[in-house]
Amino acid sequence: MSVTAALGFLAGAIRAGIKESGDPDLALVVNRGPSRAAAGVFTSNRVQAAPVRWSRRVLADGRLTAVVLNSGGANACTGPGGADDTRLMAERTAWAVDTTLDEVAVCSTGLIGVRLPMEQVTAGITAVADVLSAEGGEDAAVAIKTTDSVHKTAVAARDGWTVGGMAKGAGMLAPGLATMLVVLTTDADVSADVLDSALREAVRTTFDRVDSDGCMSTNDTVLLLASGASGVTPGAAEFSAGVHAVCQDLARQLIADAEGASKEIEVAVVGAASEADAVEVGRSVARNNLLKCALHGEDPNWGRVLSAVGTTSAVFDPDRLDVAINGVRVCRDGAEGESRDKVDLSDRRINVTVDLRSGECSAVVWTNDLTAEYVHENSAYSS
Amino acid sequence: MSVTAALGFLAGAIRAGIKESGDPDLALVVNRGPSRAAAGVFTSNRVQAAPVRWSRRVLADGRLTAVVLNSGGANACTGPGGADDTRLMAERTAWAVDTTLDEVAVCSTGLIGVRLPMEQVTAGITAVADVLSAEGGEDAAVAIKTTDSVHKTAVAARDGWTVGGMAKGAGMLAPGLATMLVVLTTDADVSADVLDSALREAVRTTFDRVDSDGCMSTNDTVLLLASGASGVTPGAAEFSAGVHAVCQDLARQLIADAEGASKEIEVAVVGAASEADAVEVGRSVARNNLLKCALHGEDPNWGRVLSAVGTTSAVFDPDRLDVAINGVRVCRDGAEGESRDKVDLSDRRINVTVDLRSGECSAVVWTNDLTAEYVHENSAYSS
Numbered sequence: 001m002s003v004t005a006a007l008g009f010l011a012g013a014i015r016a017g018i019k020e021s022g023d024p025d026l027a028l029v030v031n032r033g034p035s036r037a038a039a040g041v042f043t044s045n046r047v048q049a050a051p052v053r054w055s056r057r058v059l060a061d062g063r064l065t066a067v068v069l070n071s072g073g074a075n076a077c078t079g080p081g082g083a084d085d086t087r088l089m090a091e092r093t094a095w096a097v098d099t100t101l102d103e104v105a106v107c108s109t110g111l112i113g114v115r116l117p118m119e120q121v122t123a124g125i126t127a128v129a130d131v132l133s134a135e136g137g138e139d140a141a142v143a144i145k146t147t148d149s150v151h152k153t154a155v156a157a158r159d160g161w162t163v164g165g166m167a168k169g170a171g172m173l174a175p176g177l178a179t180m181l182v183v184l185t186t187d188a189d190v191s192a193d194v195l196d197s198a199l200r201e202a203v204r205t206t207f208d209r210v211d212s213d214g215c216m217s218t219n220d221t222v223l224l225l226a227s228g229a230s231g232v233t234p235g236a237a238e239f240s241a242g243v244h245a246v247c248q249d250l251a252r253q254l255i256a257d258a259e260g261a262s263k264e265i266e267v268a269v270v271g272a273a274s275e276a277d278a279v280e281v282g283r284s285v286a287r288n289n290l291l292k293c294a295l296h297g298e299d300p301n302w303g304r305v306l307s308a309v310g311t312t313s314a315v316f317d318p319d320r321l322d323v324a325i326n327g328v329r330v331c332r333d334g335a336e337g338e339s340r341d342k343v344d345l346s347d348r349r350i351n352v353t354v355d356l357r358s359g360e361c362s363a364v365v366w367t368n369d370l371t372a373e374y375v376h377e378n379s380a381y382s383s
Numbered sequence: 384m385s386v387t388a389a390l391g392f393l394a395g396a397i398r399a400g401i402k403e404s405g406d407p408d409l410a411l412v413v414n415r416g417p418s419r420a421a422a423g424v425f426t427s428n429r430v431q432a433a434p435v436r437w438s439r440r441v442l443a444d445g446r447l448t449a450v451v452l453n454s455g456g457a458n459a460c461t462g463p464g465g466a467d468d469t470r471l472m473a474e475r476t477a478w479a480v481d482t483t484l485d486e487v488a489v490c491s492t493g494l495i496g497v498r499l500p501m502e503q504v505t506a507g508i509t510a511v512a513d514v515l516s517a518e519g520g521e522d523a524a525v526a527i528k529t530t531d532s533v534h535k536t537a538v539a540a541r542d543g544w545t546v547g548g549m550a551k552g553a554g555m556l557a558p559g560l561a562t563m564l565v566v567l568t569t570d571a572d573v574s575a576d577v578l579d580s581a582l583r584e585a586v587r588t589t590f591d592r593v594d595s596d597g598c599m600s601t602n603d604t605v606l607l608l609a610s611g612a613s614g615v616t617p618g619a620a621e622f623s624a625g626v627h628a629v630c631q632d633l634a635r636q637l638i639a640d641a642e643g644a645s646k647e648i649e650v651a652v653v654g655a656a657s658e659a660d661a662v663e664v665g666r667s668v669a670r671n672n673l674l675k676c677a678l679h680g681e682d683p684n685w686g687r688v689l690s691a692v693g694t695t696s697a698v699f700d701p702d703r704l705d706v707a708i709n710g711v712r713v714c715r716d717g718a719e720g721e722s723r724d725k726v727d728l729s730d731r732r733i734n735v736t737v738d739l740r741s742g743e744c745s746a747v748v749w750t751n752d753l754t755a756e757y758v759h760e761n762s763a764y765s766s
Contacts, residue, residue: 112686
């Protein structure tokens with residue numbers, strides 16, 4: 001059901017001819033209200049695509065009526081011409097769905113550094129507005145795929161209100177496109193401020209903790225639109241929990257579909273003096289190429305975990321570090337613990353737990369293994 | 384000629400039986416003086432091997448008579464027992480070459496987390512002291528190899544004095560051993576303070592700018608010993624230049640021998656507001672797995688360069704970034720420049736130049752491509 005699971009939303013998708021493959025490549029999501037409250041978070045990369053710059057600006061007033069999304073081209077690093085292209089996409093969308101320019105967000109994903117084929121894009125926007133429906137959420141989720149092997153949707157149905165969403169991205173591990181786009185919708189009747197805080201909190205502990213290959217995109221965008229069509233205004237905590245559930249579900253789907261990956265790795269850091277320490281250590285371990293290769297080879301190489309922990313500024317004593325892999329405490333007090341022979345790494349899912357023994361805080365970072373297929377998919381053709 | 388190119392030094396190596404392969408695995412370097420001045424720099428990883436902790440301590444007074452080195456085991460993350468093993472190695476070496484415990488540095492390289500076979504090590508130390516010679520530098524360089532395909536030595540002969548050295552390490556890209564050991568010797572008559580400043584300055588712009596896979600070792604050690612045997616005291620700048628030349632030579636040999644690599648990549652950052660900015664940008668580009676895959680596939684994917692630059696805190700304007708690959712300015716003003724078809728990436732050596740257009744500072748970071756062979760070598764067996 002995707003973005004149309006919540007009342008008040010229409011969606012649709014078409015083949016506009018942006019992708020050479022002829023696959024669906026243009027999607028439109030429209031909020032029919034009565035509310036138009038919205039919030040968004042964007043890549044923290046300082047090199048930002050034209051649609052990111054645009055969407056950030058139009059979201060300043062906390063209102064959106066429509067989101068137009070294309071795959072087949074990121075419109076990143078395209079200069080002033082690329083900015084004009086994004087504006088034209090918003091203009092044509094506003095005209096097609098009868099709203100104003102500043103209520104349209106734009107998302108693009110694909111190769112960096114090339115201009116979009118605007119003739120196909122603008123004709124496509126006119127065409128997609130004709131196929132909008134309250135059942136169009138799945139089609140929209142399919143049309144934003146790039147190298148994703150499956151489309152990703154999630155829904156949290158609560159007491160009289162719903163949060164739904166779609167995502168694209170094979171982790172950051174997608175072949176060079178490296179873009180995560182997420183559109184969430186809800187029929188709860190909540191203000192832009194509530195949306196904003198719920199979204200930021202949810203993203204902070206879900207999408208921001210996915211670190212498939214350490215490469216940050218120029219185009220990452222997560223949008224949350226509220227129609228208020230359910231007439232229900234849930235409590236802030238309850239609403240946040242619903243948004244978090246959908247984000248968590250989609251984040252796990254991104255890791256599960258990471259291209260070239262054969263393992264889904266959960267790096268849990270416990271006993272940290274602060275959450276920031278736990279995240280720093282988790283990210284360092286998750287980005288360690290040597291460890292990612294070892295886990296690919298089903299080798300419980302805890303020495304590589306310790307060498308990654310040692311590069312951080314977190315509070316810990318090197319002689320009091322513990323590491324468990326799939327529940328076997330292979331490192332105790334910074335030295336050999338239980339036998340590595342006890343560790344079974346044959347499953348696709350792997351847990352690495354690092355105990356810093358310096359406090360009560362914790363965090364989880366999700367990543368993938370590093371495989372020859374990853375190298376192949378990212379070197380065999382330009383993307 | 385390696386570490387015995389300079390007057391006053393003896394070296395030797397043997398097969399002690401530490402390595403299962405039966406290859407040479409124990410080396411000894413002895414300074415016969417008259418001076419015993421020395422300096423060292425060590426890994427900044429906070430998880431440090433026992434020999435690193437030991438050598439850092441004995442070097443506090445700026446004097447060394449001998450360095451004992453073993454391959455076949457890193458003696459890292461081995462707890463108090465591992466510290467005892469290092470101390471015993473220093474004791475046996477001191478006895479064998481007639482000096483005191485606190486004038487012996489210890490270097491180890493190999494698998495993290497396992498104890499050394501001390502019976503073989505101690506017997507080996509006694510044996511290697513009997514084969515010391517002024518021609519032993521090459522043998523010593525061979526004995527410290529782990530997965531290095533070639534041994535690495537360099538010599539700078541100057542006006543009446545010489546700096547020589549040996550190194551091991553296939554970049555940080557070696558299969559999990561990930562350790563760089565370097566011993567430099569000189570017959571110049573210079574104080575420990577002069578050695579220290581010359582070594583730190585040279586390391587800062589050579590070994591510290593090698594970033595093959597972003598994985599920092601627990602055992603990295605660079606030592607510089609002066610015998611004073613030439614009787615010549617060069618000027619500080621002249622001496623620094625000699626040390627720098629040998630470090631530069633060895634650093635390039637590390638990158639050239641990085642396992643699994645098919646490309647040597649020089650990331651030059653120019654137009655930076657500060658050297659720190661240039662290094663941060665260079666390192667971010669050098670660590671970007673997507674770019675490293677692209678260059679492996681001979682794809683001049685400048686979008687991946689920009690996305691890596693965008694994750695740094697350096698001073699730059701995203702709309703004024705220029706990128707040249709092998710001399711072709713494929714990105715100008717943050718957008719497409721000259722045609723990527725003009726870029727020839729068939730050579731083993733590749734230059735990526737990023738112009739931040741924000742100042743006069745620059746830096747170079749060396750790295751390698753990311754290949755299926757790297758994944759294979761780091762996943763196929765425990766190391």
